[in-house]
Amino acid sequence: MVKSTLDKQVSSRLGEDDVRYTAGRREVVFALSEADGPRSAAELSEDLGPSVPLSSLYRTLAVLEASDILTPHFSSPGVTRYELAEWLNGHHHHLVCVACGQVEDVETDDEVERRLQAIVSGITKRSSFIESNHALEIEGKCQNCQ
Amino acid sequence: MVKSTLDKQVSSRLGEDDVRYTAGRREVVFALSEADGPRSAAELSEDLGPSVPLSSLYRTLAVLEASDILTPHFSSPGVTRYELAEWLNGHHHHLVCVACGQVEDVETDDEVERRLQAIVSGITKRSSFIESNHALEIEGKCQNCQ
């Protein structure tokens, strides 16, 4: 079996934490790498079918988050969606549909990202808050819901 | 009793929807107007004490959201926080503490906001997504949690 670059990165990262990269975890990582935005446990469970039971899925998501493979997102009420962490997936932002709740990734070019970072730095400069990350969430309606 | 401007605005907005501005709802609006960021039902309940029972509080939050008095935020897992809608509170952004979950409002001046809006427009221009709003969420550590 040929391991993809992603698989190698994840495997290596998990190895540092003495966490095993098992079949179920691999399936979850793969499903998320195929997705075009953050996915909830329920959505992933639909993608994955019964091969990964919900209780295992939730634990897998927690484990992968703890090792910084996944990042959680909270853009809709009562559900946590996960996506591959930025170091695996690249820095990007989100289009959040206020009608159906779906979240889609959008990339920005470096120039835009520099301008955005400048804005963020300007905002936090005068405060006692220490920034670790920023997220530009754009709310509106996706193509399906217009 | 002298009604504040906020009270008048809320009262008038609710009137358009044939929704009554009762004592409990007034308390919730007041508590949120005093807060320096979005507040969850649990946090509000602490502020308000037993005068507004939880079941009423949740319903009040839903009613006020439906009439666009309040806006929900989902920056931490499993909790919805509310704040006064932008037309009452002004446009602003959030500092989200990844340690304690507290969210603080930050204002930006018009120039910064114009630049931000330009970035957002640039992002959505090529997509089929119709933007209604944007939120810049800055994650990091608040003063208490550093």
Added chain:
DNA sequence: TAACATAATGAGAACCATAATCATTTAGGA
């Protein structure tokens, strides 16, 4: 003002996403 219709309230039960438990299975190292 009195009676009525409708909205709002509050206590409690129900719900749902997620977390914890625990017995069983799997897998890496001696």
Added chain:
DNA sequence: TCCTAAATGATTATGGTTCTCATTATGTTA
């Protein structure tokens, strides 16, 4: 191969939120 620790999966528990329903309050009409 054996042994020990990690992982799994079925189940149960938890906690935030919503629903139900009987009661109370309020605005309206006569």
